[in-house]
Amino acid sequence: MAVILLPQNIYEQFSTCLPDKLEEEISRASIRLKLQEPPKAVEERILYQLELDRLSGLKYLSQLRKGKLSLEDFNLKVELVAS
Structure with missing residues (x-):
């Protein structure tokens, strides 16, 4: 399985927001x-x-x-990259 590249700014935006906002974004993107x-x-x-x-x-x-x-498993699956 390949590592997923996720922009740092997206990570920062959704790692500290309310959980509902993250779930809404997942739903919209899907x-x-x-x-x-x-x-x-x-x-x-x-x-x-x-x-x-x-x-x-x-x-x-x-x-x-x-x-x-x-966090270890997350880091194995996702690599944060510059925006």
Whole structure:
């Protein structure tokens, strides 16, 4: 499994917000991805994958905040990158 790249600013924004705000963002991102047409062009596939990685990173962050994922396991799955 590949490490998910998550921008540092997204991590900072959602690591300290109210839990409901994080869950709402996960829900919105999930709905956006489901409503998108399948990406055809290379650029569309790249943007789709970036959004999918962002969603996965937010889900792992949610698990971390709920105590379902240790910080060590989070760091094995997600790498924070400069924004």
